Amino acid sequence: xxxxxxxxxxxxxPILNIIFWLIIVGVIMxxxxxxxxxxxxxxxxxxxxxxxxxFNRAILDPIRRIVPPIGGLDFSPIVAIFGIQIIQNLxxxxxxxxxx
Numbered sequence: 001x002x003x004x005x006x007x008x009x010x011x012x013x014p015i016l017n018i019i020f021w022l023i024i025v026g027v028i029m030x031x032x033x034x035x036x037x038x039x040x041x042x043x044x045x046x047x048x049x050x051x052x053x054x055f056n057r058a059i060l061d062p063i064r065r066i067v068p069p070i071g072g073l074d075f076s077p078i079v080a081i082f083g084i085q086i087i088q089n090l091x092x093x094x095x096x097x098x099x100x
Contacts, residue, residue: 002099002100004099005096005100008091008095008096008099012091013088013091016088017088019059020084022056023056023059023060023080023084024077024081025052026052026053026056027077029048029053033049056077059080060076063079063080
């Protein structure tokens with residue numbers, strides 16, 4: 001196994017997985033805040049929500065400029081998740097064998 005393969009498997013793919021799950025958690029938390037299940041008057045919850053929201057905004061805002069909300073629904077998390085999945089598949093099935 002080459003250094004590039006180890007780097008890909010142990011660093012790049014886990015980072016993409018973390019980004020994927022942070023987007024999912026951000027979407028779920030935004031729904032819970034919208035339906036008042038999570039109360040942002042709690043300082044701990046507000047801090048957790050702000051951290052996840054800032055991270056997601058950094059990823060989703062460029063996508064939101066290209067894909068605006070349609071009918072009040074924000075499709076940028078779906079586009080980001082599809083993009084992450086495509087990047088992971090390209091890295092695993094196309095680039096990984098070439099690095100050997």
